[in-house]
Amino acid sequence: MASMEQYDFLVLGSGEAGKYLAWSMASKGHRTALVERRWIGGSCPNIACLPSKNVIHSAKVASYMFRAREFGLHVENGSIDMAGVRARKRLMVDGLVTMHLDNFRNSGAELILGHGRFTAPKTIEVTTDTGTTRTLTAPKIILSTGSRATIPSIPGLYESQPLTHIEFLELDHIPEHLIVLGGGYIGLELAQAARRFGSRVTVLERNARLAHREDHDVTDLLHKLCAREGIEIITETTIDTITGLSGDHVTVHATRNGAPFQIEGSHLLAATGRTPNTENIGLDLTGVDLGPKGDIQVNDRLETTAEGIWAVGDCAGSPHFTHIAFDDHRIIRDNLAGGHRSTSDRLVPFCLFTDPEFARVGLSETEAREQHIPYRLAKIPMFAVLRTRTVSETEGFMKALIATDSDRILGFTAFGIDAGEVIAPVQLAITQGIPYTVLRDSTFTHPTIAEGLTVLFGRPLTTPKP
Structure with missing residues (x-):
C-alpha cells in the first residue's frame, strides 16, 4: 500500500475554479496538490470555450472571404482548408497548456496527472499516468471535476458514435451534411461555423423556438439569422431512433406535431446539454450529497454537505460559464481568508457567440x-x-x-x-x-x-x- 502523503489543500480537477484555487493556496505557502485526469487547465482552454471561439473566428474569416465583393475586394478560387483551421486551433491550445504549466511551477502547486478517487472522506488515491499509485490526504479539498457532453438515451444514438464539441473541433474535413441535435449555445455556434465552412446543416430542436426562454425579439432574430445563413431549423422535434454511423451515413428518425419524418446526413453532432463529472470518484465515501441530476449539492458559500470539502464550477451546478467558475474560486478564496462572499447576489452575464x-x-x-x-x-x-x-x-x-x-x-x-x-x-x-x-x-x-x-x-x- 502506498504511504499517505499529507497536504494542506487538495484539488480534484483543473478546471477554472480549481486551478486558480490551487495556485492561490500554494502561492500563500500552503502545501497544495491538484489531480487532473486529462486536460491541463480544464475544458475551457483545451476542448471548449477558447478552441471553439478560435474555430468560430476562422469561420467568420471564411464568411468575409465569400463576402469579399461587398468590401470592394476580389478573392479568386477561395477555399477552406479544415486541416489548417485545426492546426491554428491546436497551436493556440499548445500555447495555453504551456502557460498553465508555467503557472503551476511559479505558484508552487503540484500538478499530478492521473485518475483520482476517494477511498475515505479526506483521502484520494491517484493512479498516475506513469502507472504508479499515490495516496493523498488533506483537511481541505476542492472538487472541480467539471462536466461533459450529455449523450441522451435515444435508441441508436450511442451506437452512431456522434460528434460532441470535442470531436467537431478536431475535424480535418468539411462534413457534407451535419445534423445537430439541440439548438442551444453549443449547437448554434457550431452549426453556423460548419455552414460557413461549407456544410449543409440541419438543427433539430425539441422546443417551439430557439432560445425559447428568451424574449421573442431575440428568438425571432435567431431564426432569421439561421435562415439567412442557410441553416435548416426544425423545431418541436422528438428524436425516436438513430441508425447509421456518424462520419459515414446517419439517419435520424423523428416526430414533429405527431407526424414521423426522417432526415439523413453524413455527420451527427450531439449538443443536448451537459452532465456533471461526479461518477466513479468515490463521492459516496465522503458524505458529499448529490442532486437528482448528479451535481454536487452546495450552499451559497459553495460548501458541500461534508465538512472541509467545497465544490466549484459545472460539477456544483453553478451556471455553466467559465467566468462563473472563476468567481467561484474568488468566493472560496476570500471566505477562507475571513470574508463573507456568497453566490446568492451574483449577477450572471452571458454571451452566445454566433455572428x-x-x-x-x-x-x-x-x-x-x-x-x-x-x-x-x-x-x-x-x-x-x-x-x-x-x-x-x-x-x-x-x-x-x-x-x-x-x-x-x-x-x-x-x-x-x-x-x-x-x-x-x-x-x-x-x-x-x-x-x-x-x-x-x-x-x-x-x-x-x-x-x-x-x-x-x-x-x-x-x-x-x-
Missing part, C-alpha cells in the same frame, strides 16, 4: 413580466450605432429595462456585433447601482459600439403594455 453575438445581463422582458416587475424600456436597432455601418454589420438591436420608481438598470440585452463586449459597462452600472443617466451622459469614443449606449439611453423611454 452576430447575443449577450444579456440582468432581467429580460420575459423574466420581468413573469416576476411582475414593472419597467420602462429603451431600445434601438444596431444600425443606429454608426460604427456598425463602417463594418457592414448593422443587424440586431440593443435594449435596456429601467425601473419605474428610479433610474436603476434592471437588465440589458445586445444582439449584434461585439455584443459580448458592450454588456460590460452596463453590468458595472447594474452592480454598482449607477443610474442609466450616467451612461447616457458619458462621452464614449467615436465611432465605437460602446458609443451606442449614449444613443440607447438618450432615446425616450417607453412603458410596455402589460
Whole structure:
C-alpha cells in the first residue's frame, strides 16, 4: 500500500475554479496538490470555450472571404482548408497548456496527472499516468471535476458514435451534411461555423423556438439569422431512433406535431446539454450529497454537505460559464481568508457567440413580466450605432429595462456585433447601482459600439403594455 502523503489543500480537477484555487493556496505557502485526469487547465482552454471561439473566428474569416465583393475586394478560387483551421486551433491550445504549466511551477502547486478517487472522506488515491499509485490526504479539498457532453438515451444514438464539441473541433474535413441535435449555445455556434465552412446543416430542436426562454425579439432574430445563413431549423422535434454511423451515413428518425419524418446526413453532432463529472470518484465515501441530476449539492458559500470539502464550477451546478467558475474560486478564496462572499447576489452575464453575438445581463422582458416587475424600456436597432455601418454589420438591436420608481438598470440585452463586449459597462452600472443617466451622459469614443449606449439611453423611454 502506498504511504499517505499529507497536504494542506487538495484539488480534484483543473478546471477554472480549481486551478486558480490551487495556485492561490500554494502561492500563500500552503502545501497544495491538484489531480487532473486529462486536460491541463480544464475544458475551457483545451476542448471548449477558447478552441471553439478560435474555430468560430476562422469561420467568420471564411464568411468575409465569400463576402469579399461587398468590401470592394476580389478573392479568386477561395477555399477552406479544415486541416489548417485545426492546426491554428491546436497551436493556440499548445500555447495555453504551456502557460498553465508555467503557472503551476511559479505558484508552487503540484500538478499530478492521473485518475483520482476517494477511498475515505479526506483521502484520494491517484493512479498516475506513469502507472504508479499515490495516496493523498488533506483537511481541505476542492472538487472541480467539471462536466461533459450529455449523450441522451435515444435508441441508436450511442451506437452512431456522434460528434460532441470535442470531436467537431478536431475535424480535418468539411462534413457534407451535419445534423445537430439541440439548438442551444453549443449547437448554434457550431452549426453556423460548419455552414460557413461549407456544410449543409440541419438543427433539430425539441422546443417551439430557439432560445425559447428568451424574449421573442431575440428568438425571432435567431431564426432569421439561421435562415439567412442557410441553416435548416426544425423545431418541436422528438428524436425516436438513430441508425447509421456518424462520419459515414446517419439517419435520424423523428416526430414533429405527431407526424414521423426522417432526415439523413453524413455527420451527427450531439449538443443536448451537459452532465456533471461526479461518477466513479468515490463521492459516496465522503458524505458529499448529490442532486437528482448528479451535481454536487452546495450552499451559497459553495460548501458541500461534508465538512472541509467545497465544490466549484459545472460539477456544483453553478451556471455553466467559465467566468462563473472563476468567481467561484474568488468566493472560496476570500471566505477562507475571513470574508463573507456568497453566490446568492451574483449577477450572471452571458454571451452566445454566433455572428452576430447575443449577450444579456440582468432581467429580460420575459423574466420581468413573469416576476411582475414593472419597467420602462429603451431600445434601438444596431444600425443606429454608426460604427456598425463602417463594418457592414448593422443587424440586431440593443435594449435596456429601467425601473419605474428610479433610474436603476434592471437588465440589458445586445444582439449584434461585439455584443459580448458592450454588456460590460452596463453590468458595472447594474452592480454598482449607477443610474442609466450616467451612461447616457458619458462621452464614449467615436465611432465605437460602446458609443451606442449614449444613443440607447438618450432615446425616450417607453412603458410596455402589460
